[in-house]
Amino acid sequence: MAALPAVSPPFKPNPNWSVIPKKGGTMPWYNGDYPPSYKNQPKYLRDKAVEIANEVLKSTGNEGEAIATGLSHARKHFEEHPDEVPKDEKE
Numbered sequence: 001m002a003a004l005p006a007v008s009p010p011f012k013p014n015p016n017w018s019v020i021p022k023k024g025g026t027m028p029w030y031n032g033d034y035p036p037s038y039k040n041q042p043k044y045l046r047d048k049a050v051e052i053a054n055e056v057l058k059s060t061g062n063e064g065e066a067i068a069t070g071l072s073h074a075r076k077h078f079e080e081h082p083d084e085v086p087k088d089e090k091e
Contacts, residue, residue: 028054035067042089049074 029035029050038046053070057063078085 028057030054037067038071041071044084044086044089045071045074045078048077052077 034046034050035053038049041049049070051070052073053066056069057066060066
């Protein structure tokens with residue numbers, strides 16, 4: 001029987017493995033699900049904010065940053081592209 005090494009080699013996770021969040025972990029928002037702070041936003045703005053927030057969440061894993069960034073960038077997007085605001089939502 002061969003002797004076991006005194007110390008095992010360091011574990012190196014494969015970057016292609018998917019990560020399943022633990023309870024309380026971060027999850028993307030989809031199908032009408034959105035952060036509570038988006039509740040009073042117009043639907044078009046909320047949908048764009050969720051789209052952006054999901055991308056930020058994927059890259060950073062920070063839910064708070066994703067929520068804040070999603071909403072601020074969505075507002076900026078519609079300021080720069082007012083033609084994309086639905087006609088029934090324009091003030």
